[in-house]
Amino acid sequence: MPLAISSKKWRQYMEEKDKEKENILKKREERKRLMTNKKEEQAKRRLEISKRKQCNKRKEAATRKMTTKKSAANSESNIKMKENRLPTIYCAGCNDELISDVEDDSLKNIGCDNCPKWFHLKCTTKKNFKYDEVAKEDFVCHYCLIHMI
Numbered sequence: 001m002p003l004a005i006s007s008k009k010w011r012q013y014m015e016e017k018d019k020e021k022e023n024i025l026k027k028r029e030e031r032k033r034l035m036t037n038k039k040e041e042q043a044k045r046r047l048e049i050s051k052r053k054q055c056n057k058r059k060e061a062a063t064r065k066m067t068t069k070k071s072a073a074n075s076e077s078n079i080k081m082k083e084n085r086l087p088t089i090y091c092a093g094c095n096d097e098l099i100s101d102v103e104d105d106s107l108k109n110i111g112c113d114n115c116p117k118w119f120h121l122k123c124t125t126k127k128n129f130k131y132d133e134v135a136k137e138d139f140v141c142h143y144c145l146i147h148m149i
């Protein structure tokens, strides 16, 4: 600071100083504002990212639920299929598949009472009988009859 100074100059000097101070303050404030803006922006961005992450998580969970539901349905239908599908039995006489619900008497199934074999009625010694009659009586297949003799 100059030693000899007129009041006018002094005032000018002080004004300048004030201005400078003001400028500094302004700059500082602006910087603060910018900083807070930056912080706010960062916070916002962070929030958005976390929101997006949550959204993704929710989506993932939803898809996972759907897939688990799907697989559950699949296993359910598999069980149903298994329940519906009776084990295939083949006729011990002609080796053709035995079908449980047929109209034709000659194709109806008859099981030997002496062994686990199953036959078409037409493939047994009782092929000339009515199915109902044969079913009423004990049935022993010809394999067993041969062994009995």
Ligand SMILES: [Zn+2]
Binding pocket: 091, 092, 093, 094, 095, 096, 119, 120, 122, 123
């Ligand atoms: Zn048969």
Ligand SMILES: [Zn+2]
Binding pocket: 112, 113, 114, 115, 116, 117, 140, 141, 142, 143, 144
């Ligand atoms: Zn038998």
